[in-house]
Amino acid sequence: MAEPVLEVHDLKVTFRTENGSVPAVDGIDFAVAPGQTLAIVGESGSGKSVSSSAVMGLLPSNADVTGEVLLDGRELNGLPADELRKIRGNDIAMVFQDALSALNPYYSVGWQVAEAYRLHHDVSKKVARRRAVEMLDKVGIPDATRRADSYPHEFSGGMRQRVVIAMALVNDPRVLIADEPTTALDVTVQAQIMRQLDDVQDEFGTALILISHDLGVVAEVADDVLVMYAGRAAERGTVRDLFFRAAHPYSLGLLGAMPRVDVPPKPRLTTIPGTPPAPGSITTGCPFQPRCAYTHLVGERCVTERPELTPRPGEGDHEAACHLGRRPADA
Amino acid sequence: MPDLVWFLIRRLFAALLVMLALSLAVYLIFYAIPADPAHLACGKPCTPDRLEQARHFMQLDQSTLQQYLNFLKGIFAGRTFGDGAAAVHCNAPCFGYSFPLARPVTTLIMDRLPITASIALGAAVLWLLIGVSLGVIAALNRGRLLDRLSVGVALIGVSTPSFLLGLLAILVFGFWLNMVPVNGYIPFTESPVDWAWHLVTPWIVLAILQAASYIRLTRSQMLEELNLDYITTARAKGAGEGRVVLIHGLRGVLVPVITLFGLDLGGLLGGAILTEKVFSMQGLGDLLISAVGQLDVAVVVGVTLFSAFLIILANLVVDIVHGVLDPRVSHG
Numbered sequence: 001m002a003e004p005v006l007e008v009h010d011l012k013v014t015f016r017t018e019n020g021s022v023p024a025v026d027g028i029d030f031a032v033a034p035g036q037t038l039a040i041v042g043e044s045g046s047g048k049s050v051s052s053s054a055v056m057g058l059l060p061s062n063a064d065v066t067g068e069v070l071l072d073g074r075e076l077n078g079l080p081a082d083e084l085r086k087i088r089g090n091d092i093a094m095v096f097q098d099a100l101s102a103l104n105p106y107y108s109v110g111w112q113v114a115e116a117y118r119l120h121h122d123v124s125k126k127v128a129r130r131r132a133v134e135m136l137d138k139v140g141i142p143d144a145t146r147r148a149d150s151y152p153h154e155f156s157g158g159m160r161q162r163v164v165i166a167m168a169l170v171n172d173p174r175v176l177i178a179d180e181p182t183t184a185l186d187v188t189v190q191a192q193i194m195r196q197l198d199d200v201q202d203e204f205g206t207a208l209i210l211i212s213h214d215l216g217v218v219a220e221v222a223d224d225v226l227v228m229y230a231g232r233a234a235e236r237g238t239v240r241d242l243f244f245r246a247a248h249p250y251s252l253g254l255l256g257a258m259p260r261v262d263v264p265p266k267p268r269l270t271t272i273p274g275t276p277p278a279p280g281s282i283t284t285g286c287p288f289q290p291r292c293a294y295t296h297l298v299g300e301r302c303v304t305e306r307p308e309l310t311p312r313p314g315e316g317d318h319e320a321a322c323h324l325g326r327r328p329a330d331a
Numbered sequence: 332m333p334d335l336v337w338f339l340i341r342r343l344f345a346a347l348l349v350m351l352a353l354s355l356a357v358y359l360i361f362y363a364i365p366a367d368p369a370h371l372a373c374g375k376p377c378t379p380d381r382l383e384q385a386r387h388f389m390q391l392d393q394s395t396l397q398q399y400l401n402f403l404k405g406i407f408a409g410r411t412f413g414d415g416a417a418a419v420h421c422n423a424p425c426f427g428y429s430f431p432l433a434r435p436v437t438t439l440i441m442d443r444l445p446i447t448a449s450i451a452l453g454a455a456v457l458w459l460l461i462g463v464s465l466g467v468i469a470a471l472n473r474g475r476l477l478d479r480l481s482v483g484v485a486l487i488g489v490s491t492p493s494f495l496l497g498l499l500a501i502l503v504f505g506f507w508l509n510m511v512p513v514n515g516y517i518p519f520t521e522s523p524v525d526w527a528w529h530l531v532t533p534w535i536v537l538a539i540l541q542a543a544s545y546i547r548l549t550r551s552q553m554l555e556e557l558n559l560d561y562i563t564t565a566r567a568k569g570a571g572e573g574r575v576v577l578i579h580g581l582r583g584v585l586v587p588v589i590t591l592f593g594l595d596l597g598g599l600l601g602g603a604i605l606t607e608k609v610f611s612m613q614g615l616g617d618l619l620i621s622a623v624g625q626l627d628v629a630v631v632v633g634v635t636l637f638s639a640f641l642i643i644l645a646n647l648v649v650d651i652v653h654g655v656l657d658p659r660v661s662h663g
Contacts, residue, residue, distance in 0.1 A: 058566055082571070089569030096567075101560035105659055106582040116568040151658040167568065 004031035005207045006055070006092070006175045011067035013047070013054050013231075022279045024050045026231040027067070032175065032207040032224075039210045039222035039239070041254065043276050047231040048211045052177045055209075056094060057084045071175070090120040093168035095197075097180040099160035103152035109163045110136070110148025117170045135166040139196055158189035162196065169200055176201075177209045182217065194221055215258045219243055227251050230277050230287035233309060237318035247312040247320035249292050286323065298323045334661070335654070342650070346643045350636070357635050358399050361628050367391075368628055372430050388413045389430060402427065402632075426636065427629030429622070436633035439618060446516050447614035449526065450533050450606060451599040457538035459592055462545020463584075469546060470553035471576065481546055488543030497536045497609035504532060514611035533610045537603065541595060548591060552584040559583075586656050590649050597645025601638025 013025040025047040032038040040048045054065045057076065069076040071091060076084065096102035104112060113132035114125065121128070129148070137144035139162040152160055161181060168176060178197060182190035194217055201208050212218055218225060218239065225242045227235040227250065235248040246252050253272035274291035289295055289302040301323045309319040369385040370377065386392045390401060390412060401410065405425035412419040412428060421428045427436040469481035505513035511532050517525040556562065557580055565579040602616030615634055622630035654660045 056567055058563060085569050085571055087569075088567055094564075094567045096560060096564060098560060102564045104561040104565070104579055104582075106657060108658075115570075119569045153659050164564075167564075 002033040007070040009068040039218040042228035046228040093173035095178040235320040241314035241318040426633040454537035458541040462542040466549020485543040485546040593649035
């Protein structure tokens with residue numbers, strides 16, 4: 001793998017609340033290289049979005065973030081607000097899930113894209129606007145010169161998401177974090193948006209961090225995958241490692257819950273029984289143990305000892321955090 | 332923009348209907364009171380003969396409906412009371428004639444309006460500035476000392492009667508410290524400096540009282556606004572906190588604030604009765620109160636209708652401004 005542009009080591013996020021501190025992310029590592037796509041997958045509440053907000057320094061003031069966030073080797077965590085501001089939107093940009101609420105309803109889309117450019121470039125409004133129109137055109141907004149004066153509510157969901165992407169890419173960021181960019185969209189529009197992201201990634205060599213729970217999308221665009229469960233990494237590896245050699249029962253559960261066209265349909269989709277644990281509620285043992293179908297093969301250890309990431313057979317750094325040494329499928 | 336033109340036409344037409352209904356209601360209410368304006372006009376001793384004469388002259392001997400129609404007609408065509416040398420003319424738009432004051436109501440209102448407008452507009456600018464800035468400061472310092480102070484000021488503001496604050500201000504700044512004039516009004520055209528100097532105390536008093544609701548509205552609205560996704564987007568774009576609050580946050584806050592502002596200002600322009608009394612300013616509020624005391628029904632009806640008109644106008648302006656501030660609002 002090429003030299004990573006963004007590296008995260010032992011990232012921990014704890015929220016201080018009235019009921020004590022709640023750990024949302026409990027020590028995760030990941031890295032992404034230029035032109036590569038890292039997918040972070042997991043259920044709601046697994047800490048995916050909190051991790052990406054922590055990288056951007058966008059968490060509220062009651063969040064404690066520890067660990068290293070390195071952009072080209074430069075530590076971002078703990079950087080003064082003003083230094084971080086210069087990096088946000090310029091070196092690391094973000095595409096949000098719900099484009100309607102992510103866009104300011106009071107300003108035209110052209111203004112909003114131009115603003116993103118002007119925040120990091122000392123140019124006139126005219127130049128910024130020209131750049132904004134160019135960007136809107138590039139992400140596939142028809143008649144961009146005229147549409148730049150329209151307001152977000154005058155666009156369809158897919159077009160709005162394109163605007164958000166244009167806004168994120170207007171400064172040619174090194175890293176793009178896309179937080180469930182297609183969840184709110186129709187399936188056909190989803191495909192268009194993902195292709196759009198893929199195209200710009202190819203063109204600019206952007207490193208993409210895709211936060212998703214849609215394994216179909218992940219299989220299509222990701223190079224590497226990090227599976228998160230309860231604020232920790234359950235498994236990580238290349239996309240082929242995950243899809244062909246999944247080593248963690250949770251990953252297997254996710255794969256099993258995915259509808260597929262290439263196998264005979266089952267009357268109902270398989271689900272993972274139970275719900276994810278509340279943050280901070282599991283202190284000893286494996287966080288997935290209460291929902292795991294393989295605990296009986298391991299025994300006591302799952303309840304008493306927390307599994308660490310250990311190497312698994314695969315294409316590279318395939319690792320899983322499970323006491324079961326074999327692949328569950330073989331067990 | 333043709334959307335806006337149609338919107339205006341429809342709204343103005345609706346406003347006209349409301350005014351018409353209102354004028355009838357106001358007219359009936361005030362002419363139903365068991366007092367005879369002619370009785371006051373006929374002097375003492377008041378012989379039945381002279382009373383009848385006065386009634387006829389003031390056109391009070393006609394039916395209530397006829398009187399109302401005369402009133403409406405006067406608005407467009409003017410009215411003439413009596414005939415010959417003793418005739419009294421009230422030019423269009425005639426909103427009635429005050430016999431005790433011997434002036435058309437329209438003239439009376441127009442004479443008093445500059446005073447009330449001076450008080451209201453100056454105070455409005457002040458309270459908008461104070462209210463919005465303290466509200467924003469409170470929201471940004473939620474739960475901290477500055478927030479508590481702002482909310483405290485707001486609480487004192489809403490719970491203090493205007494005459495109390497006004498009298499205190501006159502006592503302290505007017506008499507004890509001898510800093511400002513205690514009463515009187517100098518027209519702007521005469522001397523802008525003296526105009527402002529005589530108005531500064533009522534402005535501040537009214538502003539403190541009114542700012543309270545603006546502090547609370549701005550604060551809660553801004554807190555809500557700062558939790559919205561597009562605020563996070565602005566931060567993610569690399570906007571500094573100042574820009575996030577003032578460019579991205581404040582815009583949404585202004586929509587309800589301007590709505591409240593328009594209605595408050597519209598209401599105040601119809602006469603700040605207590606403030607005018609306390610500072611001895613002869614504005615519309617003073618005109619209205621004196622008229623009530625003298626059973627000068629024509630003036631009461633005129634001023635009431637004028638106040639209602641201002642509120643309807645304020646509503647219209649608020650709706651238009653709303654459309655300018657929020658592109659999602661359609662006037663279609």
